[in-house]
Amino acid sequence: MVKVISVQPLAQGWALCQAAVDNPQVFASGAKAEDAALRLGARLAAAGDSAEIRIYLRDGALGGRFVCPARPAIAA
DSSP: OOEEEEEEEETTEEEEEETTOSSOEEESSHHHHHHHHHHHHHHHHHTTOOEEEEEEOTTSOEEEEEEEOOOOOOOO
């Protein structure tokens, strides 16, 4: 199952939202929210979960989409 992470504009700042989490993280800038979303996607992929990151613009349009495929665990 792909975990969807979205970065959406707020009246004052930007929200990083994930369905599994009730409260969004709020950032002062879109760049900081996008960076946090990419890092979260990378952590989920490293843990074996696929993630899709959706970045929305101030006008509500989809500005970017990134896919972080799950990485298989490395046997030691």
